[in-house]
Amino acid sequence: MAESWTAGPIIGGKHLYDSLIDSGCNPQTVTAPYDRSIEVGKVVHAQKEHVELAMQSASQASKLWRDKEEEERALCLNNLADLLELNLEELVAICHKEAGKTIHDAIDEVREAVDFCRYYARQKEVFSVEQISCFDGKKMAISRQGRGVFVCISPWNFPLAIFLGQITAALMAGNTVVAKPAEQTSLIAAKAAKLIDEAGFPEGVFNLLPGGGSEIDLH
Numbered sequence: 001m002a003e004s005w006t007a008g009p010i011i012g013g014k015h016l017y018d019s020l021i022d023s024g025c026n027p028q029t030v031t032a033p034y035d036r037s038i039e040v041g042k043v044v045h046a047q048k049e050h051v052e053l054a055m056q057s058a059s060q061a062s063k064l065w066r067d068k069e070e071e072e073r074a075l076c077l078n079n080l081a082d083l084l085e086l087n088l089e090e091l092v093a094i095c096h097k098e099a100g101k102t103i104h105d106a107i108d109e110v111r112e113a114v115d116f117c118r119y120y121a122r123q124k125e126v127f128s129v130e131q132i133s134c135f136d137g138k139k140m141a142i143s144r145q146g147r148g149v150f151v152c153i154s155p156w157n158f159p160l161a162i163f164l165g166q167i168t169a170a171l172m173a174g175n176t177v178v179a180k181p182a183e184q185t186s187l188i189a190a191k192a193a194k195l196i197d198e199a200g201f202p203e204g205v206f207n208l209l210p211g212g213g214s215e216i217d218l219h
Contacts, residue, residue, distance in 0.1 A: 005030075005041035005094060007190030007210050009050045012057040013203030015194075020044045030187055033100040040097045043186045045211035051178075054207040058149040058176040061204030066146040066174040073172055074121040080168070080199035081117035084110055087195065091160060094188045099159050112161035113192075120172040146174025159185030164192055171205065178207045186210035 006027070008017030021027060027042035046054075065073075084091065088110050095106035134140050150170040154163040163181055170177050181189030193208045 003090075003093065004039065005098075005187045005191065006043070007041065007186040008044040009046040009054070009210065010190075010193050010197075010206075010208040011050060011054045012061075012207070013197065016050075017044050030098060032097050033184075038097065040094075041187045043190075043210055046209040050209055054178045054209055055149060057204040057207050058178050061202060062146070062148055062176045064202060065171075065176055065205045068174070073174065076200045077117045077121035077168055077172055080164075080195060081114045081121070083195040083198055084114050084117065084192075087191075091188070091191065094191055095160060098187045099156065099185050109158065109160045112158075113164045116161065116165040116168050120168045123172055146176075148175060150175045150177050152177055152179045154179070154181050154189070156182035156184040159188045160192060163189055167196075167206070171201070176205045176207075178209060180209050180211065183210075183212045 006017050008015065008020055008027075010016065017027075021044065025044050027044045030040045030043055032038040032040055088107070091110050092103060092106040095101045095109050096103060099106075101109060150166075152163075152166045152170060154166065159182065163179070163185075167177050167179055179189070179193075189208060189210065193206065196206050
């Protein structure tokens with residue numbers, strides 16, 4: 001039997017797919033773009049009330065994550081990179097079946113996502129206190145920190161690389177994230193979200209809201 005994947009809202013570390021199905025929500029069937037007779041998985045879209053819950057979750061986790069040492073945030077990103085590499089075959093399969101990517105392009109997609117994780121993890125030095133000289137010769141110490149909640153909306157044509165690229169940049173900088181993947185590629189986003197959980201990011205730091213562009217208004 002062919003593998004089938006599922007996707008639904010993830011808020012505050014809770015995967016809501018099963019509970020939404022149990023409550024009567026009808027999942028949408030995802031088929032392969034190159035052969036609509038091939039069923040790839042099921043998606044339950046987030047509702048308007050989930051947007052507020054996700055923003056609350058990200059806001060509540062913001063200070064905890066912002067105050068983490070840069071080394072801790074970098075460790076989570078490197079853990080995620082390791083998990084992406086360990087799950088290469090499955091990620092390639094979803095990219096191929098859901099997004100219609102060739103196998104070669106799907107492999108490159110995973111590699112680019114890994115590169116984003118490792119690159120931003122190496123930026124931890126940016127957040128150390130820096131001494132600069134002012135125009136009057138006096139010394140000034142500057143530091144950088146997260147700004148709060150970032151909304152990350154990604155396109156369908158790079159469903160893993162760009163999806164994770166903007167997310168990992170925001171997370172490394174000490175921000176929390178509410179992510180809305182392209183409607184056409186929710187399954188690959190949900191798999192990436194599960195790996196984010198496994199990588200050690202605290203609950204609420206990352207939240208996922210799959211859905212249509214007109215249904216999920218994050219502005």
